[in-house]
Amino acid sequence: MPRAEELLTLTPQGLYCPAGSFHIDPLRPVPRALVTHGHADHARPGHDHVLATPQTLDIMALRYGETHAQTTQSAAYGEAIRIGDVSVRFIPAGHVLGSAQIVIERGGLRLVVTGDYKRGEDPTCAAFECVPCDVFISEATFGLPVFRHPPIRDEIARLIASTQLFADRAHLVGAYALGKAQRMIALLRGEGYDRPIWLHGALEKLSDYYVAQGIELGPLRKVAAEDRARLAGEIVICPPSAMQDRWSRKFPDPIACFASGWMRVRARARQKGVELPLVVSDHADWDDLIATIRETGAGEVWLTHGEADALAHWCAGAGIAARPLNLLGYGEEEAQS
Numbered sequence: 001m002p003r004a005e006e007l008l009t010l011t012p013q014g015l016y017c018p019a020g021s022f023h024i025d026p027l028r029p030v031p032r033a034l035v036t037h038g039h040a041d042h043a044r045p046g047h048d049h050v051l052a053t054p055q056t057l058d059i060m061a062l063r064y065g066e067t068h069a070q071t072t073q074s075a076a077y078g079e080a081i082r083i084g085d086v087s088v089r090f091i092p093a094g095h096v097l098g099s100a101q102i103v104i105e106r107g108g109l110r111l112v113v114t115g116d117y118k119r120g121e122d123p124t125c126a127a128f129e130c131v132p133c134d135v136f137i138s139e140a141t142f143g144l145p146v147f148r149h150p151p152i153r154d155e156i157a158r159l160i161a162s163t164q165l166f167a168d169r170a171h172l173v174g175a176y177a178l179g180k181a182q183r184m185i186a187l188l189r190g191e192g193y194d195r196p197i198w199l200h201g202a203l204e205k206l207s208d209y210y211v212a213q214g215i216e217l218g219p220l221r222k223v224a225a226e227d228r229a230r231l232a233g234e235i236v237i238c239p240p241s242a243m244q245d246r247w248s249r250k251f252p253d254p255i256a257c258f259a260s261g262w263m264r265v266r267a268r269a270r271q272k273g274v275e276l277p278l279v280v281s282d283h284a285d286w287d288d289l290i291a292t293i294r295e296t297g298a299g300e301v302w303l304t305h306g307e308a309d310a311l312a313h314w315c316a317g318a319g320i321a322a323r324p325l326n327l328l329g330y331g332e333e334e335a336q337s
């Protein structure tokens, strides 16, 4: 059997497969990139060739223009694709629309690179599928026992209840543009919220794309400048950065809400001036990270980014060899938001 290092190693550009001559989610332009999902910290423009799911390719084209790469190839979920000496497959990661784990195999050795992933409910993308493997290369964004995400429906119900209790105030929900915004909308619909949901202009393009892909988001309205004063009691979704903007001041007595796994840390919510923190994360929490590691049956775990040290310590205690890679440059999408 080949050694794991023959299938995956670290270079300054990020994770690299020598046997297939490709990088995964490279941080800088490379000849051949396999991209797990469309978030800006994983999907960057300027590669010669990109292999990704059709949705990830669409999202990259929406964000960077059709010329983000010289050539592209789409990978359907589950399709085995031969590259050099290895076989790769893209498997749903449950993170955002089109997100994938990448399975690399050769000679009976199987590695899985998760990219970002979650196991929680999300009506807007295919659910995470656990692939048994020898080496599991996982994110660890919330790899501390303090990060246990509460039931998602409770968080959504709190938001809806607040719009009823404070019907004279606009509810500004900060959510990043790819995935979180659409998931919040879909979860609100799932809890029976059927009023129009108002969108900051920066969220429109990707939300339209989700709808075009068949994701039901119900009635959506773009916020025009003159609308703001009359949106008391309504839900307005905006990029987190817009909550502190001049843009937000014209709403009637706005309540700053923020949908993020980081809202588990109350000090962080206070520091950001968030009045209604909503613990809604697109990353696995501590319990899901360790349950997933066990479920893969992997004898070895590499941790790409996040709270890698605590999770590596847990792995050691469970008799699993763990290696924190501490790759820099990932995690910005959620950290900023």
Ligand SMILES: [Zn+2]
Binding pocket: 037, 039, 042, 095, 116, 333
């Ligand atoms: Zn991501």
Ligand SMILES: [Zn+2]
Binding pocket: 039, 041, 042, 116, 330, 331, 332, 333
């Ligand atoms: Zn990320």
